Amino acid sequence: MADGSAASLLAQLVQQHYAALYRYAFRLSGKSADAEDLVQQSFLTAHQKIDQLRDPQNGKAWLFTITRNAYLKSLRGNTGTKLLSLEHAPEPGEECPQDIRLDNEQLQSILNELEEEFRTPLILFYFEQFSYKEIAEQMDVPIGTVMSRLARGKTHLRQKLASFQPAGSQQT
Amino acid sequence: MDCRTALEILEVVRPDTGDLDDPELAEAAAHIESHAECKSEFLRRQQLDREIGSAMRDIPVPHDLETRLLADLAERSETADVAETVAAPTAKPKAALQRRSWMSLVVGTAASLAIGVIGWQLLSGSSTHVDAVQVATSITGRDPNFDGLTEYGGDDSELPADWESLPKGLAIDGPKSYAYQQADGAKLAIAMYQFRFTHRRTPVTGYLLVLPVDSVNPPPTNTALPAGAGSGITSVSWTDGDFVYVCVIPKRGGHFRRLGRLLDRGMT
Numbered sequence: 141m142a143d144g145s146a147a148s149l150l151a152q153l154v155q156q157h158y159a160a161l162y163r164y165a166f167r168l169s170g171k172s173a174d175a176e177d178l179v180q181q182s183f184l185t186a187h188q189k190i191d192q193l194r195d196p197q198n199g200k201a202w203l204f205t206i207t208r209n210a211y212l213k214s215l216r217g218n219t220g221t222k223l224l225s226l227e228h229a230p231e232p233g234e235e236c237p238q239d240i241r242l243d244n245e246q247l248q249s250i251l252n253e254l255e256e257e258f259r260t261p262l263i264l265f266y267f268e269q270f271s272y273k274e275i276a277e278q279m280d281v282p283i284g285t286v287m288s289r290l291a292r293g294k295t296h297l298r299q300k301l302a303s304f305q306p307a308g309s310q311q312t
Numbered sequence: 313m314d315c316r317t318a319l320e321i322l323e324v325v326r327p328d329t330g331d332l333d334d335p336e337l338a339e340a341a342a343h344i345e346s347h348a349e350c351k352s353e354f355l356r357r358q359q360l361d362r363e364i365g366s367a368m369r370d371i372p373v374p375h376d377l378e379t380r381l382l383a384d385l386a387e388r389s390e391t392a393d394v395a396e397t398v399a400a401p402t403a404k405p406k407a408a409l410q411r412r413s414w415m416s417l418v419v420g421t422a423a424s425l426a427i428g429v430i431g432w433q434l435l436s437g438s439s440t441h442v443d444a445v446q447v448a449t450s451i452t453g454r455d456p457n458f459d460g461l462t463e464y465g466g467d468d469s470e471l472p473a474d475w476e477s478l479p480k481g482l483a484i485d486g487p488k489s490y491a492y493q494q495a496d497g498a499k500l501a502i503a504m505y506q507f508r509f510t511h512r513r514t515p516v517t518g519y520l521l522v523l524p525v526d527s528v529n530p531p532p533t534n535t536a537l538p539a540g541a542g543s544g545i546t547s548v549s550w551t552d553g554d555f556v557y558v559c560v561i562p563k564r565g566g567h568f569r570r571l572g573r574l575l576d577r578g579m580t
């Protein structure tokens with residue numbers, strides 16, 4: 141691809157996807173400063189690897205994958221926090237809680253506790269940009285794995301959100 | 313299939329999308345259709361998904377982030393000694409492709425449509441004609457594939473008259489146009505509009521291809537084209553004035569009917 145058209149394509153990718161990528165990076169990392177770094181890093185990588193983007197129509201999925209990889213890279217060597225795996229969580233299948241009030245910070249804190257392999261499909265699912273098959277492709281795991289992680293993750297999320305709803309909660 | 317399995321499988325269904333029509337989910341979908349209790353549980357979960365989803369996406373984006381990213385990019389491009397600016401419309405077309413409307417772009421060779429993508433060739437004279445049916449059915453997957461194509465700056469084209477004042481819920485991007493030079497020197501110009509039904513949370517996307525009428529033999533009247541076998545594509549083509557339009561939507565006939573309804577509504 142000629143340099144001019146590569147630059148043009150990159151600018152287009154920034155304009156079309158920076159906001160979604162920022163939100164994704166924010167939900168992955170839990171912090172706005174980290175999210176900005178991740179987005180910047182992602183576009184730097186995109187700039188270096190633009191020749192690998194065969195089909196501009198796939199730009200969004202390509203960028204999301206780059207951002208996730210940048211996030212995973214940033215985690216390396218960070219063994220500080222013990223994260224929650226849902227691998228052995230009870231089978232999903234509970235009745236869906238009736239009344240959930242959503243608090244953004246609570247939502248993020250639930251995500252932060254989860255292992256990345258459960259957090260990422262949840263975020264991608266709720267972003268509604270990608271189907272479960274596309275999520276599987278992005279995470280490079282079998283479709284069945286994504287289905288099971290989504291079912292477990294969503295059950296966990298609903299239960300946690302429901303547990304945050306004490307009588308006379310402090311919502312303003 | 314038992315209740316629990318059906319509900320678990322259907323956790324992958326995004327609300328207000330066509331996900332539930334996925335053939336791989338058909339058995340679970342049939343279960344909830346036949347079991348009222350499961351259906352109401354499913355609907356409850358979908359409602360909760362909507363609420364959680366909207367909270368999940370509710371993250372303010374720093375107002376100057378885009379500007380900073382673009383500045384960053386421009387700087388890097390300069391460093392890389394890239395002379396051209398990033399603005400697509402001013403991108404200089406390849407020397408062989410003069411700055412003309414791509415509609416009038418003609419190339420003098422009987423290049424074949426061998427790249428396996430949505431596209432068409434605009435050929436000089438009338439040595440070869442593009443078959444609109446072939447164009448539409450040459451699409452082989454859900455997402456058209458533009459491997460190996462470079463962006464082309466010339467982008468004049470015409471929307472069908474009916475689409476010019478767009479009905480609410482329909483948005484048009486583009487046209488995007490691509491230039492492609494084959495190894496044998498033959499040139500192709502490929503262009504398309506992308507449209508979306510925006511009234512859905514996850515927009516349905518399709519493509520509108522516009523071809524000069526004299527490149528299509530014979531020009532269609534109002535021909536509904538069959539989907540290519542296994543391609544998951546529905547398409548329709550028609551002729552209007554100097555142009556032939558080929559409209560393609562991935563996957564489901566229902567989407568096509570929705571587009572038709574939108575356009576009908578827009579015209580009344």
Ligand SMILES: [Zn+2]
Nearest residue numbers: 314315347350
């Ligand atoms: Zn049931």
